[in-house]
Amino acid sequence: MDRRKFLKTSALGGSAAAATSLAAPAYAQGKRTLTMVTTWGRGAAGVFDAAAKAGELITQMSDGDLTIDVKAGGELVGPFEVFDAVTAGQADMYHAADYYFLNQSPALAFFTAVPFGMTATEMHNWWYQGNGMKLHHEVGEIFGLKSFLCGNTGSQIGGWFRKEINSPEDFQGLKFRMPGIGGQVLGKLGASVQNIPGAETYQALASGAIDGTEWIGPWADEKAGFFEITKIYYTVAFHEPGAGLSLGVNKEVFDSLTPAQQAMIETAAGYTNVWNLSQYLNNNGAALDRLKASGVQVYDFPDTVWDAFGAATKEVYEEMRQDELFAKIYDDYFASMRASAGWLEQSENAYTAQRNRVMG
Incomplete structure (x- = not known):
């Protein structure tokens, strides 16, 4: 069946077969090794840490009945091939930012980050207390996945540039690395947007293949070494105010696990989600101070550029809302964000x- 057609016509939340008509599940017996493929370079600050932490916790909680073998991007499949590898049963689970897979469904972006979207706190409110978890599971099941939030980078940076950005026109022809819907917004401003795996970004910037890049934030960016190439750094940005990371488990594999083992995966993902956000928040301030001490100049985008980001974002959303599934989750996501933001603003x-x- 055509995947895109299915996405547009399927009714999420439709009636399933009555549970009483199903045979009792058969759980796999004995010790098992499950392979986790990731989009991250081995040792990449924060993102690979989150994958490794989730794998370690699952292994420990199961007393070794489940051993999670974590693979860096490229060790088993390419960084951007992990989604298809798990849906096809070539690997058991993946750890990634789901917005890398917009070609499978643009709705996946909401479980990483969208322009002018949720902070990490707002994201957690939606996912754990609103409809976010339910919608993530429902989108995942279209592709044969059981999906969980499993990490959050917090607010991401505007990026590293070879020249200052003084007006929207400065994005014309700029070769810039930015995945997700944020990249589509920059495309509206005339940028030549590149979607490059994180492990390849330093070399692309050093060689001149790109003129600039966003990555994550001061700590991860310092570890990546971008300050060795350029000293122009924009911090506050529009595209990823609280980027979630996902653990996607092959649904047949997940269903073959005992209820206790399934709960271990969900619990490990939830713990990793909080642990990873704290990891970034704990390290970013000191890392930014070190970057400044090394000569990095920190800039803010001028209001005219922010206004251009906003106008282009609205244009992109209007186009993407033609996808029925995207529109459904968009409405729920932003309703939850407005409710959370209203209280947070007053408290x-x-x-x-x-x-x-x-x-002081």
């Missing part, structure tokens, strides 16, 4: 503003 954000004013 936590108001408090931190006063704390900073009073305490």
